[in-house]
Amino acid sequence: MKQKIEILEQYNDKLSAIYDEATSDRDHPWVAPRKIEELTAPYAKQGCEVLDIGIGTGRSSKPLFKKGCKITGIDISKEMIAEAASKFPEWKIHKQNIEEGFSFLEDKRFDIIIASGALEFVSDIKKVLKNISELLKPSGKICFTYEKLLEESRLQKWKEAELGKGIANPIPELLSFLVYRHTKEEITKIMNDLNLEVLQDEEFTAYHKTVDNIPVIYGIVLAEKK
Template sequence: MTTTNLYAAYDPLAHIYNEDWALGVLKETIPALETLILPNLVKDTQILDIGCGTGQLAQKLIEKGYQVTGIDPSEGMLRYARENAPEAKLIFNDARLLDFSPTFDAVISIGAFNHVMSLEELTSVFKNIYQALLDNGTFLFYLFLEEEYKYNWDGKITGNVKEDYAWAARNSYDLETQIATINLTIFSLIEKTWQRLDSTILEKCYTKEELISALKKAGFSNIHSYDSHHDLKIAQMPGSAYFVCHKRVNN
């Protein structure tokens, strides 16, 4: 399956993410990065942003003096990223297909890994990231855990209406399969005519134990997790976490 086919469902989401969601994500992400990894990164550090989305985080890091490469498997997301982060190096690619030589001082990913639908594939992604990091490099990622899906993905509908588009999303979670579903409907005003588009996006829930095991298999060490609500005090509700680990050199 090609990158384009697999993530085509995300292209319609790009407008919504750029307009309605990105700033909220950024508001929580920057304090986490400033607490967990940025104090240890010198200016001009090379950072790889996996699942860079519409580019707001990449731009903020560039403004802080870092060099940022962003990858995303949605061309729709990258169209906005090119406008929002014009100085970033942006690549249309799937994290499962990454093949960088050791290049980056840090790799970050905010929310992308819930969209990798099997632990085997996620372990492969972690191995690709390990390869892309320089010795002693840092890997930070954020994702939802089951507490978030169980209590907040209960079938309720969210949405917004603006002059030229409107959207509604129903989120649900299956405890047995540990798969979450976003059923998205978008109405766009195109040449004075409203057009409807429906899209379904799937997410996979992993346990902390599964994630730590996959990181160890990829070679990472010094692995720590931080609850966004309880530990970092940046999320209103528990159920999401940041993981930080390192590519250590064996002396």
């Protein structure tokens, strides 16, 4: 199924104003940026070039910035970008749908590329990961999360489904864009095909849905360009 890009964009534009508060909620925190920070910490050196795919309000890049990394970001939502830019004017952020490639980055290459909570919205994760891997310097690291396909789950049993499926019925228009899920085996095969060496591969609870407190399970991968 094809992603409904306009609805995805509108949803994130609306979300941007409350994103930081909502994702810091003590009962329902968004854990992915902390996991990205944990796995990339050994490689985050002063002056290293970082690309954040789906940068949002900047939560996933902030720890790397604090360690002296230079941040470039990409996001489809102009309002998310405006939030990030207001807090971090030093960052260079591009408005782009990551499914459409990265030619606007020209010859720029990165030491670390992160994608925290973004790749679940792309219909062809292999193509996007291939394009991302081409932006890495030799021995560069990629660290990304993905939403797991889980047969037993009330929410995550569909390979592709609207964000609201399993919770809301009928699904409101604003939640009708798609989430794409993957097994660990699918992601491992993609890494092998792209010649990326997996250094770490974990599963974690990324957040809980506010409705019925359902846990949402993600995978996180740290890999190196060979």
